[in-house]
Amino acid sequence: MREGNPGKPDRALLGVLNGDVIEPPPIWMMRQAGRYLPEYREIRKRAPNFLGFCFDPDLATEATLQPIRRYGFDAAILFSDILTVPHALGSNVWFAEGEGPRLDPVRDTAAVEALRFDPAKLAAVYETVRRVRRDLPAQTTLLGFAGAPWTVAAYMVEGSGSRDWVETKRWAYANTGFDRLIDRLVDATVEHLALQLEAGADAVQIFDSWAGALDPAGFEKFVIEPTQRIVGRLKDRVPGARIIGFPRQAGALYPRYADATGVDGLSLDTSVPLNWAVGAIKNVALQGNLDPLRLLAGGTSLDAAIDAIRQAMRGRRFIFNLGHGVLPPTPIEHVAQLVERVRG
Numbered sequence: 001m002r003e004g005n006p007g008k009p010d011r012a013l014l015g016v017l018n019g020d021v022i023e024p025p026p027i028w029m030m031r032q033a034g035r036y037l038p039e040y041r042e043i044r045k046r047a048p049n050f051l052g053f054c055f056d057p058d059l060a061t062e063a064t065l066q067p068i069r070r071y072g073f074d075a076a077i078l079f080s081d082i083l084t085v086p087h088a089l090g091s092n093v094w095f096a097e098g099e100g101p102r103l104d105p106v107r108d109t110a111a112v113e114a115l116r117f118d119p120a121k122l123a124a125v126y127e128t129v130r131r132v133r134r135d136l137p138a139q140t141t142l143l144g145f146a147g148a149p150w151t152v153a154a155y156m157v158e159g160s161g162s163r164d165w166v167e168t169k170r171w172a173y174a175n176t177g178f179d180r181l182i183d184r185l186v187d188a189t190v191e192h193l194a195l196q197l198e199a200g201a202d203a204v205q206i207f208d209s210w211a212g213a214l215d216p217a218g219f220e221k222f223v224i225e226p227t228q229r230i231v232g233r234l235k236d237r238v239p240g241a242r243i244i245g246f247p248r249q250a251g252a253l254y255p256r257y258a259d260a261t262g263v264d265g266l267s268l269d270t271s272v273p274l275n276w277a278v279g280a281i282k283n284v285a286l287q288g289n290l291d292p293l294r295l296l297a298g299g300t301s302l303d304a305a306i307d308a309i310r311q312a313m314r315g316r317r318f319i320f321n322l323g324h325g326v327l328p329p330t331p332i333e334h335v336a337q338l339v340e341r342v343r344g
């Protein structure tokens with residue numbers, strides 16, 4: 001079934017994005033580098049704060065490689081964060097230990113006009129990409145990433161995480177300059193993703209974690225339209241760029257997102273019935289969507305959930321993943337069970 005990738009080493013995950021059906025499917029996990037790994041918790045102590053960790057190429061390279069060494073996943077994902085982009089735009093971003101991200105809120109046009117993307121502030125990130133590519137096994141795909149404009153804007157407007165994103169939606173729907181923030185983020189995201197691809201990333205994922213917070217008209221304007229611009233411009237700038245989109249909780253709007261944005265792969269959240277997705281979503285590789293809680297719980301119900309996903313996706317361009325990030329209390333043995341079951 002393989003066409004191969006002329007001129008490229010045989011990277012299964014990149015192969016799926018390029019059009020191959022591969023059995024067993026390549027596997028990686030969102031948030032595979034992080035707190036569920038004892039070796040991550042150990043090196044995390046070496047940095048004074050989380051952004052300092054992300055901007056230290058020694059530490060970020062090591063964190064990226066840890067899950068590859070332990071489990072041999074088919075892809076490594078750059079260890080970084082979606083909030084490095086607001087940092088490079090000049091926003092004040094910090095992680096209050098145990099409380100999640102904090103930013104100085106951006107709530108008017110003057111604050112938007114003050115933002116300037118300076119990629120020099122992310123030089124350590126691109127250096128990490130180069131080092132990881134140099135140290136990775138040749139068959140392992142390296143993924144870069146960015147947050148989508150809507151999700152990054154939501155953190156910038158609220159100044160933190162939120163359940164309902166009230167201030168962001170109020171401004172977005174009022175139509176009083178929020179689009180300018182989205183435009184700035186589209187420009188910065190294209191630049192940031194292009195620099196990762198040019199430093200050695202094989203493909204990139206765009207995380208729109210809060211896409212599901214919008215109504216359908218808002219989803220069209222603030223999720224689909226900016227993502228479509230990013231994909232078009234990135235493919236113009238970096239020929240052959242491969243892009244996975246993750247509009248989390250998009251529900252019935254997943255097919256529209258896949259058709260309209262031009263992504264090569266679509267990451268499905270835990271709530272999506274795969275039998276529906278296979279029929280409704282054409283012409284893209286699908287990725288997903290094991291419930292991270294199944295992985296945490298383990299046991300025979302984990303095996304059954306893995307088998308059901310494999311069964312539903314047989315014959316389809318598919319990348320095995322979770323429906324969202326792995327949770328910190330997940331036992332490391334359950335992850336070993338997952339990888340073995342998918343490949344066995």
Ligand SMILES: Cc1c2[nH]c(c1CCC(=O)O)Cc1[nH]c(c(CCC(=O)O)c1C)Cc1[nH]c(c(CCC(=O)O)c1C)Cc1[nH]c(c(C)c1CCC(=O)O)C2
Pocket residue numbers: 029030031032033034035044050077078079080081082083099100101145161207209325
């Ligand atoms: C919304 C979002 C963020 N960051 C990210 C998203 C989109 C994906 C999603 O929806 O989960 C993306 C992200 N964050 C991180 C990665 C690294 C690569 C990987 O997936 O392994 C990636 C791809 C590391 C991280 N980013 C963060 C950690 C934990 C902090 C630490 O280790 O000290 C890690 C490993 C911190 C972070 N960063 C963010 C939050 C809300 C938090 C705090 C919540 C939490 O603690 O999980 C913003």
